[in-house]
Amino acid sequence: MGDAKAPQQRGGYAEEVSAEELAEIGLRYEVDGEIATVTLNRPDKRNAQTSATWSALARIGAGLPEQVRVVVVKGEGPSFSAGIDLRMFTKEGVPGQGSFGSAGRQDDSSLKRLVDQAQQGFLWLRRPEIVSIAAVQGHAIGAGFQLALSCDLRIVADDVKFCMKEPALGLVPDLTGTKPLVELVGLAKAIDICLTARIVEADEAFRIGLAEHVVAGGDLGKAVADKAAQLLSTNRDAAAATKRLLQGASARTLEEQRAAEGAEQAERLRALFNAQS
Numbered sequence: 001m002g003d004a005k006a007p008q009q010r011g012g013y014a015e016e017v018s019a020e021e022l023a024e025i026g027l028r029y030e031v032d033g034e035i036a037t038v039t040l041n042r043p044d045k046r047n048a049q050t051s052a053t054w055s056a057l058a059r060i061g062a063g064l065p066e067q068v069r070v071v072v073v074k075g076e077g078p079s080f081s082a083g084i085d086l087r088m089f090t091k092e093g094v095p096g097q098g099s100f101g102s103a104g105r106q107d108d109s110s111l112k113r114l115v116d117q118a119q120q121g122f123l124w125l126r127r128p129e130i131v132s133i134a135a136v137q138g139h140a141i142g143a144g145f146q147l148a149l150s151c152d153l154r155i156v157a158d159d160v161k162f163c164m165k166e167p168a169l170g171l172v173p174d175l176t177g178t179k180p181l182v183e184l185v186g187l188a189k190a191i192d193i194c195l196t197a198r199i200v201e202a203d204e205a206f207r208i209g210l211a212e213h214v215v216a217g218g219d220l221g222k223a224v225a226d227k228a229a230q231l232l233s234t235n236r237d238a239a240a241a242t243k244r245l246l247q248g249a250s251a252r253t254l255e256e257q258r259a260a261e262g263a264e265q266a267e268r269l270r271a272l273f274n275a276q277s
């Protein structure tokens with residue numbers, strides 16, 4: 001594990017995030033060849049997230065080195081993440097980061113801008129060029145649950161506790177988690193989970209498709225490393241093209257999807273043929 005910086009541009013902008021800056025925010029970021037690991041690292045506060053967490057995540061995404069194919073998102077300590085830092089809802093807020101305490105006096109456009117900025121920390125985890133894996137132990141509440149939902153795959157420890165707490169607090173889940181939740185578990189189950197704010201434990205998470213694998217807590221790191229190795233065993237460009245196809249499938253008709261398959265395959269065949277000649 002070495003490169004603590006984000007040296008190459010991948011998205012719309014590239015800003016290096018220093019390890020010191022990340023440590024201050026409660027994050028760690030390591031790149032080891034084709035695998036990047038983002039660790040929520042404020043275990044004493046159960047990896048509660050602030051607006052600084054989200055803007056740093058967005059910057060990590062924007063600067064992800066080209067060679068990275070797998071991004072692991074994990075949390076240090078007993079919980080993956082206890083969600084938004086509840087100080088964000090107080091008048092005092094989080095020192096240096098403001099709060100939502102003045103929301104009552106803000107208009108629609110400035111509040112939507114706040115949400116939009118926060119969402120940038122989550123969106124990049126779906127990019128076709130990478131596969132993101134959430135390694136989840138203990139509580140994944142609210143923003144923590146949505147961060148796990150932003151990843152392509154969830155590998156969980158047997159003590160996992162997912163909870164979409166927002167509706168209990170008078171809020172909606174707005175960190176890009178509602179779409180993957182519905183796609184994974186279906187509308188009825190998503191309504192059940194969100195509108196009761198109940199806890200979903202490991203057995204149920206596996207049964208309803210929220211988790212790909214459930215392992216004993218001590219085996220989580222190895223299970224994630226094994227999955228990363230499997231993902232890296234396929235062809236990089238074919239993997240990205242296939243993910244693009246799969247991501248677009250539900251919004252396309254069969255006719256449109258088979259056309260999309262044809263277009264991607266033409267590209268692949270040309271690349272394979274050119275590589276041989």
Ligand code: ACO
Pocket residue numbers: 044045046048049078079081082083084085086087139141142143144165166169
């Ligand atoms: N924001 C700020 N601080 C938090 C948060 C949070 N979301 N969650 C935990 N902490 C802090 C606690 O205040 C405590 O700090 P202290 O040691 O200075 O008193 C420390 O983390 C440990 O918390 P405990 O409650 O003692 O830990 P425990 O393991 O017993 O419980 C649990 C963990 C279940 C996650 C509990 O802390 C909790 O319910 N947290 C709040 C969850 C929540 O409502 N999140 C918001 C969801 S909505 C959204 O994310 C948009």
